Amino acid sequence: xESLAQLEALCERLYNSQDATERAHAENTLKxxxxxxDYISQCQYILDNALTPYALMLASSSLLKQVTAHGLSLQLRxxxxxxxxxxxxxxxxxLPSFITTSLIQLFCRITKFGWFDDDRFREALKDSMNxxxxxxxxxxxxxxxxxxxxxxxxxx
Numbered sequence: 720x721e722s723l724a725q726l727e728a729l730c731e732r733l734y735n736s737q738d739a740t741e742r743a744h745a746e747n748t749l750k751x752x753x754x755x756x757d758y759i760s761q762c763q764y765i766l767d768n769a770l771t772p773y774a775l776m777l778a779s780s781s782l783l784k785q786v787t788a789h790g791l792s793l794q795l796r797x798x799x800x801x802x803x804x805x806x807x808x809x810x811x812x813x814l815p816s817f818i819t820t821s822l823i824q825l826f827c828r829i830t831k832f833g834w835f836d837d838d839r840f841r842e843a844l845k846d847s848m849n850x851x852x853x854x855x856x857x858x859x860x861x862x863x864x865x866x867x868x869x870x871x872x873x874x875x
Contacts, residue, residue, distance in 0.1 A: 723768055730773035752781035756789055763802060772815050779821040786829050793836055800829050800839075 726749075733745040752758045758781070765778035782799065785791065791799075803826045811819055833839075 723765070723774075726765065726777075727769060727771045727774045730777045731771060734773045734776065749777060749781075752777060753784040754788075756785060756791060756795075759785055759791075759795070759799070766806060766810075772818055775814070775818045776821060779818060779825055783821070783825045783828060786825065786832065793833070796829055796833050797837065797839060800826065800833070803829070 729745045729748055732741055733749060736742045736745065752762055762778040762782050762785075765774050769775055769778070786796070786799065803822060807819070807822055807826070811822070814822075
C-alpha cells in the first residue's frame with residue numbers, strides 16, 4: 720500500500736462495490752492485514768489516522784481475525800488490549816456505532832482468550848468502567864460493552 724488514501728479507497732470498494740470482481744480484488748489486496756501478524760501495527764496506524772469508517776472497519780475486523788486465529792504472544796495481546804482501552808476512551812465517542820461495537824467485540828475477544836494467561840486480562844471490567852467514567856461517553860458504549868462482555872465470556 721503506497722498511501723493511506725489508497726487503502727481507504729480500496730476499503731470503500733471492499734465494502735461498497737456492486738462489482739464482484741472489483742470487490743474480490745480489494746479483498747485479496749487487503750487480506751494481508753488479517754492473516755499476517757506483521758500487519759498488526761499497520762492496523763493500529765489505520766485506526767489512529769484513517770478518515771473513513773471503511774478503513775476503520777478493516778483495521779478492527781483484521782485485528783479481530785488476528786487475535787482469534789493466531790497464537791499471538793502474551794505481550795502483544797496485552798499491548799493490543801491496552802491500546803484498545805486508550806483508543807476507545809479517546810476516540811470512542813466520536814466513532815460510528817458499528818465501529819465502536821466492532822472494537823468492543825475485539826476487546827472482549829482478546830480478554831476472553833487471555834483470561835487464564837495473565838491476571839491483567841481479568842481487570843477488563845474495572846479498566847473499561849474507569850475509561851467510561853472518565854469520558855462523557857454515551858450510554859450505547861456502556862450498554863454495548865457490558866452486553867458483549869457478557870456474551871463473549873458466557874458463550875463459546
